[in-house]
Amino acid sequence: MFMVKVDVEENDGVLVPPANFSTVEDGIFRSGFPEPSNFGFLETLNLRSIIYLCPEAYPQENMDFVDAHNIKLFQFGIEGKTDSSSTSIPSYTVTQALKVLIDVRNHPVLIHCKRGKHRTGCLVGCFRKLQTWCLSSVFEEYKRFAGVKWRANDLRFIESFEVMSLRQCLYSIIYQYQGYGSNKRRLLYGEEGIQKPKN
Amino acid sequence: MFMVKVDVEENDGVLVPPANFSTVEDGIFRSGFPEPSNFGFLETLNLRSIIYLCPEAYPQENMDFVDAHNIKLFQFGIEGKTDSSSTSIPSYTVTQALKVLIDVRNHPVLIHCKRGKHRTGCLVGCFRKLQTWCLSSVFEEYKRFAGVKWRANDLRFIESFEVMSLRQCLYSIIYQYQGYGSNKRRLLYGEEGIQKPKN
Numbered sequence: 001m002f003m004v005k006v007d008v009e010e011n012d013g014v015l016v017p018p019a020n021f022s023t024v025e026d027g028i029f030r031s032g033f034p035e036p037s038n039f040g041f042l043e044t045l046n047l048r049s050i051i052y053l054c055p056e057a058y059p060q061e062n063m064d065f066v067d068a069h070n071i072k073l074f075q076f077g078i079e080g081k082t083d084s085s086s087t088s089i090p091s092y093t094v095t096q097a098l099k100v101l102i103d104v105r106n107h108p109v110l111i112h113c114k115r116g117k118h119r120t121g122c123l124v125g126c127f128r129k130l131q132t133w134c135l136s137s138v139f140e141e142y143k144r145f146a147g148v149k150w151r152a153n154d155l156r157f158i159e160s161f162e163v164m165s166l167r168q169c170l171y172s173i174i175y176q177y178q179g180y181g182s183n184k185r186r187l188l189y190g191e192e193g194i195q196k197p198k199n
Numbered sequence: 200m201f202m203v204k205v206d207v208e209e210n211d212g213v214l215v216p217p218a219n220f221s222t223v224e225d226g227i228f229r230s231g232f233p234e235p236s237n238f239g240f241l242e243t244l245n246l247r248s249i250i251y252l253c254p255e256a257y258p259q260e261n262m263d264f265v266d267a268h269n270i271k272l273f274q275f276g277i278e279g280k281t282d283s284s285s286t287s288i289p290s291y292t293v294t295q296a297l298k299v300l301i302d303v304r305n306h307p308v309l310i311h312c313k314r315g316k317h318r319t320g321c322l323v324g325c326f327r328k329l330q331t332w333c334l335s336s337v338f339e340e341y342k343r344f345a346g347v348k349w350r351a352n353d354l355r356f357i358e359s360f361e362v363m364s365l366r367q368c369l370y371s372i373i374y375q376y377q378g379y380g381s382n383k384r385r386l387l388y389g390e391e392g393i394q395k396p397k398n
Contacts, residue, residue, distance in 0.1 A: 016333045022340070023222040041332075133240075134215045141221070144343055 015041040020116030020145055024124055027107035030145070032116035039065050042110070047071050049106040051097055053078050053119040074100045078119050089122055089157045095166055097123055102130065117146040118154055125158035130166065135159060214240040219315030219344055223323055226306035229344070231315035238264050241309070246270050248305040250296055252277050252318040273299045277318050288321055288356045294365055296322055301329065316345040317353055324357035329365065334358060 018041070019032035034042055042065070050066065052058060055077030058066070066073050076097045078089060100106055101123065113119035121142045128138040138158060143150045217240070218231035233241055241264070249265065251257060254276030257265070265272050275296045277288060299305055300322065312318035320341045327337040337357060342349045 013331055014333045015331050015336075017336045019339065020343075021336070022343075023224060025222060026225050132212055132214050134213045137214075137216045137220070140218065144219075144221075144346075147343075147346075 015044065017041045018112065018116070020120075022145070024111070024127070027104065027109065028101065028127075029108065029110045030116055030120050030124055031110060031112045033112060033114050034062065034065075034110075036061050036065075043069070045108055045110065047108050047110055049074060049100070049109045051076065051100055051109060051111045051123070053097065053111070053113040053123065055079060072106065074106075078113070080114060080119070089119075089154070091157070091161055094123055094126055094161065098126055098130070098166060101127060115149075117149055118151060121145055122154050122157055125154075126161045126163065129158065129161060129163045214243065216240045217311070217315070219319075221344070223310070223326070226303065226308065227300065227326075228307065228309045229315055229319050229323055230309060230311045232311060232313050233261065233264075233309075235260050235264075242268070244307055244309065246307050246309055248273060248299070248308045250275065250299055250308060250310045250322070252296065252310070252312040252322065254278060271305065273305075277312070279313060279318065288318075288353070290356070290360055293322055293325055293360065297325055297329070297365060300326060314348075316348055317350060320344055321353050321356055324353075325360045325362065328357065328360060328362045 016037050017031065018034040018038040021029065021031040021041075024030050029045060029047075031038075047069065049072040052073060052075045054075075058073065058075070063073075065071075074097070076093050078093055101109060101111065111120050111123055125138050125142050128141065129135075135158075139155055142154065142158065146154070215236050216230065217233040217237040220228065220230040220240075223229050228244060228246075230237075246268065248271040251272060251274045253274075257272060257274070262272075264270075273296070275292050277292055296310075300308060300310065310319050310322055324337050324341050327340065328334075334357075338354055341353065341357065345353070
């Protein structure tokens with residue numbers, strides 16, 4: 001047996017990322033729900049904010065972590081059961097979350113829901129559309145994190161999500177393209193000019 | 200049918216990342232073998248180097264891309280069939296690749312093999328051990344990219360890979376911890392001081 005589940009909080013300097021953790025882009029991270037055992041790892045990210053996608057209240061210990069590190073918490077309550085046709089993902093809420101996500105003043109930012117699969121996957125998928133990734137690559141990334149739990153409804157949501165209106169809306173108040181390197185496809189606030197995200 | 204495979208080279212400004220593409224860390228990327236249809240996307244990464252883990256010669260079109268963009272190609276030929284006990288992953292080669300990988304003078308760097316699953320997964324796994332990630336998180340990340348093709352042999356390789364000697368060896372010539380943010384767990388060359396990676 002070489003695969004042992006780590007469930008201790010102190011690991012002699014060993015870092016424990018939250019489940020399903022990954023870097024989305026420079027300054028943007030994604031994961032499942034952070035447990036206290038992950039707080040040591042999260043500290044190394046120097047987060048400025050967290051985008052939390054569940055309707056449930058944030059647990060006290062996570063609240064304490066966030067307060068102690070001056071992290072801004074943005075909560076967008078999206079129901080978890082989006083696999084049935086009765087509950088659909090609210091595109092307005094995703095749009096609002098996207099606006100927070102692409103604002104570099106909030107970076108480094110961690111996006112998380114419960115498992116880091118569906119709600120987080122939908123938000124990241126819409127973000128990739130804004131970055132003009134082709135849809136098959138967006139779906140591939142979504143499925144990498146959702147695994148066997150992937151939902152056709154989520155892919156349909158991502159495909160039909162309208163980024164053009166968001167782009168138009170953002171163009172009117174803020175923008176400047178920057179990219180991975182110099183072609184970064186991320187929006188910066190106009191009034192801040194070419195200020196670099198904290199890193 | 201909403202999932203269509205994109206196989207055209209020009210996509211009207213739509214970016215096509217290579218299969219299994221992801222950001223590992225600020226300045227470090229991983230993927231499967233880049234096709235010409237991915238070159239437009241790769242340009243946005245402003246790569247300084249590529250770590251290529253297969254023994255096969257680099258195709259001419261990829262060679263042309265690399266030359267045209269002044270990208271340094273580091274090839275470490277590791278056989279692909281590492282699932283049988285007869286062929287084991289050469290830890291010396293992985294160590295050499297790791298030295299290139301953690302040298303920020305080579306960043307931004309793309310690691311790739313054929314599918315971005317096994318050879319790339321092993322190298323990234325060893326890199327995570329250097330970063331003091333706990334083993335269960337390292338395995339989780341490995342499996343996220345390998346999917347159902349994950350190999351117990353690869354996990355055993357990652358677990359038994361000795362990072363301590365690499366650390367010792369590196370400590371003697373180069374180092375400085377920097378991190379995600381200010382705690383970046385990445386080694387910098389001593390003679391360059393705290394020079395930031397190009398971004």
